[in-house]
Amino acid sequence: MIDETTRAGWAGAYAGYxxxxxxxxxxxxxxxxxxxxxxxxxxxxxxxxLVAPAQAEVGERWARNEWSxxxxxxxxxxxxxxxxxVAGRAAARPTRGRVVVAxxxxxWHALPPRLVAEVLRLRGWxxxxxxxxxxxxxxxxxxxxxxxxxxxxxxxxxxxxxxxxHMIEVCRRADVPVVVGGRGFAAxxxxxxxxxxxxxxxxxxxxxxxxxxxxxxxxPAAQLDHLADDxxxxxxxxxxxxxxxxxxxxxxxxxxxxxxxxxxxxxxxxDLGYIVDFLxxxxxxxxxxxxxxxxxxxxxxxxxxxxxxxxxxxxxxxYGRVLHDFPRAARYLDRSRALVGGTxxxxx
Numbered sequence: 254m255i256d257e258t259t260r261a262g263w264a265g266a267y268a269g270y271x272x273x274x275x276x277x278x279x280x281x282x283x284x285x286x287x288x289x290x291x292x293x294x295x296x297x298x299x300x301x302x303l304v305a306p307a308q309a310e311v312g313e314r315w316a317r318n319e320w321s322x323x324x325x326x327x328x329x330x331x332x333x334x335x336x337x338x339v340a341g342r343a344a345a346r347p348t349r350g351r352v353v354v355a356x357x358x359x360x361w362h363a364l365p366p367r368l369v370a371e372v373l374r375l376r377g378w379x380x381x382x383x384x385x386x387x388x389x390x391x392x393x394x395x396x397x398x399x400x401x402x403x404x405x406x407x408x409x410x411x412x413x414x415x416x417x418x419h420m421i422e423v424c425r426r427a428d429v430p431v432v433v434g435g436r437g438f439a440a441x442x443x444x445x446x447x448x449x450x451x452x453x454x455x456x457x458x459x460x461x462x463x464x465x466x467x468x469x470x471x472x473p474a475a476q477l478d479h480l481a482d483d484x485x486x487x488x489x490x491x492x493x494x495x496x497x498x499x500x501x502x503x504x505x506x507x508x509x510x511x512x513x514x515x516x517x518x519x520x521x522x523x524d525l526g527y528i529v530d531f532l533x534x535x536x537x538x539x540x541x542x543x544x545x546x547x548x549x550x551x552x553x554x555x556x557x558x559x560x561x562x563x564x565x566x567x568x569x570x571x572y573g574r575v576l577h578d579f580p581r582a583a584r585y586l587d588r589s590r591a592l593v594g595g596t597x598x599x600x601x
Contacts, residue, residue: 274328296343318557347379350402355383366407372456389423408437412530449475479539502571541585548589566593
């Protein structure tokens with residue numbers, strides 16, 4: 254059991270590390286991590302109990318509009334430098350087979366899988382980290398050239414689940430077992446089970462799973478019979494049309510949007526696209542909670558950026574009208590509109 258003195262010391266180290274990220278002080282952040290190593294803290298704990306939660310806090314500060322994108326990027330770069338420093342100090346040597354770690358195609362959150370890669374390395378695996386947004390063809394080409402014991406794939410955003418499933422199948426056709434992780438598969442891994450793939454909630458669990466050959470190969474069959482209704486394929490086909498229509502609807506309901514700068518317009522189009530993509534992912538795994546959870550996350554993000562809740566409600570209402578002949582999509586949109594609240598009137 255951790256005594257109060259140790260707990261207080263760790264809390265102080267964590268607070269100091271966060272301050273270093275906020276100040277964009279790379280040297281102080283590295284010194285904090287290396288200082289813990291020198292004090293006898295295992296490298297795995299420094300990575301998982303210092304770097305990982307601090308990076309999660311960085312993301313929360315961005316979502317609350319307390320930090321700009323530039324500040325978030327600077328902090329992420331420093332965290333990557335800290336991970337490299339910790340890995341270099343640990344100097345682990347491989348005694349086991351090769352594990353390839355990569356992000357899904359289109360997935361740019363590379364730090365969490367990097368932490369998984371380093372934990373695997375600390376536990377004796379020979380690790381190849383391919384980084385962010387790896388195209389499936391390039392991944393399978395690498396697997397054919399290098400004998401891999403397993404592949405660990407990361408997905409932070411549920412809207413990437415259709416692409417994730419394709420990437421999982423590509424690895425399986427190369428006869429390489431797959432383990433996945435990341436918030437994109439839900440906190441309880443239910444969407445990984447829907448896709449029929451082994452899932453790990455965190456880096457230590459991923460390392461344990463990779464080490465258990467039976468568990469790695471013992472995965473349920475994918476449950477995707479619902480895709481026969483073609484709602485997912487139809488929605489993807491109409492993506493551009495939906496975004497254009499929603500933008501025109503917003504310009505009608507909120508005349509101020511007509512005077513948006515190019516940057517504001519780009520951000521609005523991106524948000525409209527994200528809504529379509531998350532709805533498509535919910536259709537892919539046949540789980541409306543994927544979409545409602547996204548709306549619950551998006552609403553405070555938008556309001557922190559001075560976007561009225563009604564604007565999100567109008568967009569959901571518009572998509573619902575256009576997709577009236579998509580029963581599952583319409584149902585998910587109705588549930589999400591109820592979370593946002595009333596949508597009548599015009600925006601200021």
